[in-house]
Amino acid sequence: GNSVTQMEGPVTLSEEAFLTINCTYTATGYPSLFWYVQYPGEGLQLLLKATKADDKGSNKGFEATYRKETTSFHLEKGSVQVSDSAVYFCALSDRGSYIPTFGRGTSLIVHP
């Protein structure tokens, strides 16, 4: 079956530090890949997505590249802000069912 593995949190950084949150996946076939973000007290919202190998998704300074050879979709940001503090979920969508599979989420805490 499909699965998504994320690095355990919390990840604690100072403002303006570089962020990497690792995500690897197992899937039969050729999935679409997503990062969702959940701010405190809110629902999940789509941050970025990629639908084929070597595609780069980007939004709000965050980037992730679909790496088929390493089955990875790591999230990066060059300079984090306090307002980026949230829980980040990596997910994949199987092209057969289009039902997403989520990772456990990684909490990011950014200090001023």
Added chain:
Amino acid sequence: DAMVIQNPRYQVTQFGKPVTLSCSQTLNHNVMYWYQQKSSQAPKLLFHYYDKDFNNEADTPDNFQSRRPNTSFCFLDIRSPGLGDAAMYLCATSRDRGPSADTQYFGPGTRLTVL
């Protein structure tokens, strides 16, 4: 703004007392989902509706039921809540099924406490 709304945001019920959680959407999306999310875990899909077509996940307990009376509303009924059912329940929608419509839109969630 078009959105996914969940009510209530916090629900307290007693062990064994039926409870209903509600979700509404103004996006006019065809697909609606219910997820259960426990602390530090991935959201777990319970079931979804494609229009009126109900799709139950194989490992969703019979204690969980759902109704979708129209496009806009979807309800989660827990017939006899146990202590293990305490969790955040997330409602989500997607425009359709297929590669061009696989982004999900989530509500803020309902946190259920079982006493």
